[in-house]
Amino acid sequence: MTLDSSRLHLAIQKSGRLSQNTRELLRGAGFRIQEGKNALAARVENFGLDLLLVRDDDIPTFVGDGVCEFGVVGRNVLEEMALDEGAAPVDLVAPLGFGQCALKIAAPDATAYEGPQSLAGARIATSYPNLTQRFLNQAGVQAEIVKMSGAVELAPRLQIAQFICDLVSTGATLEANGLRPVDTVLESEAVLIRTRKPLSPVRAELAVQMLSRIEGVLATQESKYIMLNAPEEALETIAAMLPGAEAPTILPLAGRPGHFAVHAVCKESVFWETLQALKNAGASAILVVPIAKMMM
């Protein structure tokens, strides 16, 4: 496969738990994805970006080797692969706020667990042998790891292992198999990664633009635009209370001498408690509105 050297390449999961959110993030950043006949790649019509549609397990390797400049993958897969000997390292650009799950040790309901020492001498089935081994090493515990590529939750019933180490989000799968989570090995979510291989000037420029758009979407997920009125003497206190805001815009209110409108982008969540505190400080007519797009 030869890739167009004037375009960027982003490896994303072809189909699975990360696909939909990844595509939504890209669409939110204004990238129009052309769904072609090609099952391996998709072109972005309005930007120099091609998507490679692959299995999530291949994404760290593609990005590490520089076949793709960027990739979206679960932190769990990234860290597991990074512990493989000879794996090409990649840089983590940003967590993406979706695909949350955790790699957990789980035990049958009838098996006692009093901390990692309960694993001593036991067999643990997992698709994440490196992360499981690191967890055991950190706890100073010796156990046997049984590597399975799927259906790990069946291992205790099949008497392949006493414990498992597997991804959990709601815990429903564990419960359905008579298991319960007992310890956490890694908290995970989808992350954007980039190659450490140098980029050509064309690609470097595209990368700056792409990242700025993606960062814009990530920022708006949390950010709110806040507007309120305040008397002059309260302005300083109120400005200091706005969560994650840069210098607010302050405008005099027509017909109300000594009163001002304060507008600001708040880059952190705005809670009811914050609104109440602003009101107590003298603010009135407080409005919090979502931001559709942002470029910093």
Ligand code: ATP
């Ligand atoms: P592929 O065919 O691409 O290899 P897969 O079966 O390995 O797919 P998925 O089950 O689609 O992968 O999961 C992809 C990623 O989604 C996981 O690596 C993890 O980061 C994340 N994820 C979020 N919630 C869960 C969950 N409950 N179980 C498994 N993965 C989850």
Ligand code: ZN
């Ligand atoms: Zn996979």
